[in-house]
Amino acid sequence: MSEPVKGAERSAAGKAPTIVVAGGGTAGHIEPALALADAVMRLRPDAKVIALGTERGLENKLVPARGYQLELIPPVPLPRKVTTELLRMPLKVRDSVKQTRAVLDRVGADVVVGFGGYVALPAYLAARGRTPIVVHEANKSPGLANKVGARFAARVAVAVPGTPIAKAEVVGIPLRRSITSLDRPALRAEAREFFGLDPDAPTLLVFGGSQGARSINDALSGAAKELADAGIGVLHAHGPKNTLVVQEFPGKPAYVPVPYLERMDLAYAAADVVVCRSGAMAAAEVSAVGLPAVFVPLPHGNGEQAINAQPAVDAGAALMVADGDLTPAKVAELVVPLVTDAERVKKMSAAAVGLGHREADEVLAKIVLEACGV
Structure with a gap:
């Protein structure tokens, strides 16, 4: 045999x-x-x-x-x-x-x-x-x-x-091809309806990895009033093991907390700017879809998340904030002016083109x- x-x-x-x-x-x-x-x-x-x-x-x-x-x-x-x-x-x-x-x-x-x-x-x-x-x-x-x-x-x-x-x-x-072939403008209306977001407001996407990140959760939810007053809608994935209670502001764009984002393609399509960790996958996906980013590298380990974020920062497609510096006041000072500046958002999005493979x-x-x- x-x-x-x-x-x-x-x-x-x-x-x-x-x-x-x-x-x-x-x-x-x-x-x-x-x-x-x-x-x-x-x-x-x-x-x-x-x-x-x-x-x-x-x-x-x-x-x-x-x-x-x-x-x-x-x-x-x-x-x-x-x-x-x-x-x-x-x-x-x-x-x-x-x-x-x-x-x-x-x-x-x-x-x-x-x-x-x-x-x-x-x-x-x-x-x-x-x-x-x-x-x-x-x-x-x-x-x-x-x-x-x-x-x-x-x-x-x-x-x-x-x-x-x-x-x-x-x-x-x-x-995923659903990411690399994503046409964000074409899907924007569908994506915002899917998540219950304001169809016209500048929109911020927030996530901290698959399990969420407490520092990001606290800083962004702590700035909910400043975001609402600026007319910014928020989609915030806080992690399946975390809870996030955010005050509602009638007449203002919604702040939508979710445990986990099953449809990252629609989340990216709904957003104008993202605040997130800079794990290798997140940094690659955000650049691939052309989203301006505020990266908040994980403060532990060997510093690899800061290294992941640096090419986009150098290209003018992203900003980087140290985890210890991320506070509600920093969100109001840095993130709110970025999301509401349509011309700056457009330039940063264009700068992401060509990054990655x-x-x-x-x-x-x-x-x-x-x-x-x-």
């Missing part, structure tokens, strides 16, 4: 490719993985894309909603640096790798594509020496999982030049299909 054909050999034999994407945990890891999945299916409608995730991650909601199969694996906690303990694969890591390898074998993976984080690390270790690996790093400062995965990856794609990771190829961040999804999809031999 002949040996089963694995990995690239299976695809080269003419069968439809099976791509496993590992990008669970936060929207910043999941959304690029799903954008890649969509691009793969456009290029190869016969392909099968399967996502890895954990039982507590946001992928449990996002992946099935986009129509892709989700396989759950145990998460691996990531130390801040490569240690001999990690390289010896302690029991928890070893168990997760074993279960992940079983998933890869069962689904017949032809390539594993990792986007970093605690789902990607066991995927890289399980695929090592058995299945081709492609790594995508969205941040200029690579995370530990991707540093490990890059050591034995067939290809390594990065979002920005100068990313210090082996074999880096600059492709940008894969974004709109075709990153299909560029990465072609790399992935090449890695598995199709």
Whole structure:
């Protein structure tokens, strides 16, 4: 009896490719993985894309909603640096790798594509020496999982030049076609009606990542009167675990709080300006749709969110405010005059054109299909 054909050999034999994407945990890891999945299916409608995730991650909601199969694996906690303990694969890591390898074998993976984080690390270790690996790093400062995965990856794609990771190829961040092809003016009326916003008022979009951000929530809701008095409508995603009570001002444009934005395309179309964190995905999407931004980088970590925001700031498409400086008074001083200055908004929107890589999804999809031999 002949040996089963694995990995690239299976695809080269003419069968439809099976791509496993590992990008669970936060929207910043999941959304690029799903954008890649969509691009793969456009290029190869016969392909099968399967996502890895954990039982507590946001992928449990996002992946099935986009129509892709989700396989759950145990998460691996990531130390801040490569240690001999990690390289010896302690029991928890070893168990997760074993279960992940079983998933890869069962689904017949032809390539594993990792986007970093605690789902990607066991995927890289399980695929090592058995299945081709492609790594995508969205941040200029690579995370530990991707540093490990890059050591034995067939290809390594990065979002920005100068990313210090082996074999880096600059492709940008894969974004959904609903974002990169968005015609904001054409959808504006529909979008504002969808969210219950004033159809004509200058409109501010506010969000702090998939879980929200308390500092942003407090500063913007604290400036609700100043925003209302200036005739500004607000759409504010405060996070599913947070609550936001905002005073209503009769006769003024509505301030609309929502836990989470399922339709980011419509949220972007409804807005004239955005106040948000500058995670890699948020910064890329805001620039892609041409929204003037006030970025408020997360104050923790290695400063990567400030790095993400800097190209748009340098281009004149965005402003940046330190998290500790964001207060209701700062919103009144900085944000209100911006949103109500139509000419300035127009110039900043034009400055965003050309930032980023709109075709990153299909560029990465072609790399992935090449890695598995199709």
